[in-house]
Amino acid sequence: MSKRSSKIMCCVFSCNNRYCNTEQNVKFYSFPSRPHEMDLKRRWIIAVNRKEADGTLWTPSKSSRICSEHFIGGCKSQNPASPAYVPSIFPECYKRESTGTDSLNRFKRLKKRTEIISQPDTSDPLEDSASILVTTKTDAQTQTDRNYDKESKFEFSCMVDGNNVSTQACISAFHALYAKPKCSSKLSGSDSPYEKRGFFGYSSISDESQLNVLAGVNTEIFNLFLNLLSDSTQRTISKENKLLIFLMKMKLALPFAALAVIFNVHRSTISRIFQSVLPTLAQATKNFVFWPSKDTVNATLPTVFKDNYPNCRAIIDCTEIKTEQPPEISQRVYMYSNYKSAYTAKVLIGIAPCGMVTFISKCYGGRASDSFITNDCGILKLIEPGDQIMADKGFPGIKTVLEESNAILVMPPFMNEGHLTPDQVDDTYNIASVRIHVERCIQRVKVYNILQKCPSELLHCIDDIVHMCCVMTNVQPPLISEDHC
Numbered sequence: 001m002s003k004r005s006s007k008i009m010c011c012v013f014s015c016n017n018r019y020c021n022t023e024q025n026v027k028f029y030s031f032p033s034r035p036h037e038m039d040l041k042r043r044w045i046i047a048v049n050r051k052e053a054d055g056t057l058w059t060p061s062k063s064s065r066i067c068s069e070h071f072i073g074g075c076k077s078q079n080p081a082s083p084a085y086v087p088s089i090f091p092e093c094y095k096r097e098s099t100g101t102d103s104l105n106r107f108k109r110l111k112k113r114t115e116i117i118s119q120p121d122t123s124d125p126l127e128d129s130a131s132i133l134v135t136t137k138t139d140a141q142t143q144t145d146r147n148y149d150k151e152s153k154f155e156f157s158c159m160v161d162g163n164n165v166s167t168q169a170c171i172s173a174f175h176a177l178y179a180k181p182k183c184s185s186k187l188s189g190s191d192s193p194y195e196k197r198g199f200f201g202y203s204s205i206s207d208e209s210q211l212n213v214l215a216g217v218n219t220e221i222f223n224l225f226l227n228l229l230s231d232s233t234q235r236t237i238s239k240e241n242k243l244l245i246f247l248m249k250m251k252l253a254l255p256f257a258a259l260a261v262i263f264n265v266h267r268s269t270i271s272r273i274f275q276s277v278l279p280t281l282a283q284a285t286k287n288f289v290f291w292p293s294k295d296t297v298n299a300t301l302p303t304v305f306k307d308n309y310p311n312c313r314a315i316i317d318c319t320e321i322k323t324e325q326p327p328e329i330s331q332r333v334y335m336y337s338n339y340k341s342a343y344t345a346k347v348l349i350g351i352a353p354c355g356m357v358t359f360i361s362k363c364y365g366g367r368a369s370d371s372f373i374t375n376d377c378g379i380l381k382l383i384e385p386g387d388q389i390m391a392d393k394g395f396p397g398i399k400t401v402l403e404e405s406n407a408i409l410v411m412p413p414f415m416n417e418g419h420l421t422p423d424q425v426d427d428t429y430n431i432a433s434v435r436i437h438v439e440r441c442i443q444r445v446k447v448y449n450i451l452q453k454c455p456s457e458l459l460h461c462i463d464d465i466v467h468m469c470c471v472m473t474n475v476q477p478p479l480i481s482e483d484h485c
Contacts, residue, residue, distance in 0.1 A: 355479025
């Protein structure tokens with residue numbers, strides 16, 4: 001076998017294998033780098049156990065390679081059940097017990113057993129019946145030993161002494177446990193009966209559409225949020241899975257108990273993860289919702305506003321979020337909404353004409369009126385002279401305050417004696433044609449189902465929840481297309 005000429009070398013400490021001094025049967029693998037393989041990459045890095053100069057765990061580069069001699073059987077496997085899924089054979093300086101041979105033998109035995117079970121039964125039941133009927137005056141004894149030793153094989157013995165027949169079967173419980181239908185993996189292209197099917201966290205997400213369905217964000221935004229989270233010393237759950245748990249709760253509003261089943265951890269662990277990630281991201285993204293300058297608003301003013309409302313600074317509206325019944329009587333008094341006939345939290349949302357969320361008030365009880373929230377939340381202090389603020393008919397109480405600031409409240413006209421003049425009809429149509437954008441923005445915010453009905457245990461952090469929903473709305477594609485800008 002001819003030698004190979006390349007400077008590629010194995011990254012394992014004290015391993016001298018290079019591409020140029022090994023035969024072709026020795027392969028050099030790069031570390032997993034696909035988005036759904038981040039958990040596998042982390043397991044490889046921990047197995048290699050190299051440290052940087054500052055004591056932190058070594059991070060491989062794109063050119064880092066690990067040779068096949070560190071995998072059981074001399075080749076890596078795409079099967080998570082295989083002992084060769086993660087490198088485990090290292091030099092003596094690692095001081096690890098090598099169980100490669102035993103693990104590989106157990107894996108091969110398991111594979112052989114499942115292949116036997118998956119084969120169809122071609123025996124003729126009539127022939128079996130006939131063979132039983134021809135036996136006369138026979139003493140038959142059977143004994144079954146259900147052995148729970150995982151390494152035991154299926155054994156069957158039969159002894160004949162004249163007309164006396166005795167049989168014995170040894171059936172492993174481990175064998176019975178894995179007697180399952182054969183399935184294949186579309187990701188690896190293998191047809192192994194041991195390829196696990198199911199959800200294993202972030203590593204199971206193979207494309208951006210799956211991430212969007214589960215978390216409501218794309219890969220770019222997921223990585224952005226991931227960089228905003230601090231690294232945790234607890235390695236039971238990876239940082240990627242912690243963020244995925246948080247986003248799945250926000251997008252799908254699954255109960256903590258359901259998420260605990262999906263991620264195979266305790267419910268309290270899921271609750272702690274959510275309530276630790278939420279304030280961290282809310283604090284890190286507090287500048288993602290900001291009040292832009294007048295020049296910025298004018299520079300991004302869509303065409304539909306330029307004709308009739310060129311000085312529009314913001315469109316405001318209140319929305320209500322249903323909640324579970326609060327535990328305290330005083331909370332129930334302030335949170336019951338006659339309009340929704342339910343307990344709600346009400347929040348004021350202001351958007352720029354371009355569709356970006358620029359203001360979020362704190363959450364009030366559903367009993368509070370729109371005018372009270374607007375006067376109390378502080379948005380009117382941000383208004384400058386000459387600004388136009390657009391609202392619906394539920395905000396007549398702020399008109400006086402705006403006039404004192406030389407600002408203009410743009411609101412649909414009220415009917416006089418049940419009728420509108422032709423000019424009022426035109427004004428109503430013009431206002432409605434542009435004010436609809438705040439309704440579209442609120443609809444985007446409420447795509448995150450956690451706002452459909454907030455659990456009572458999360459009422460203390462509902463302000464951060466609304467903030468993160470607005471942040472994820474702002475990082476989506478523009479609400480109004482560039483053709484209208």
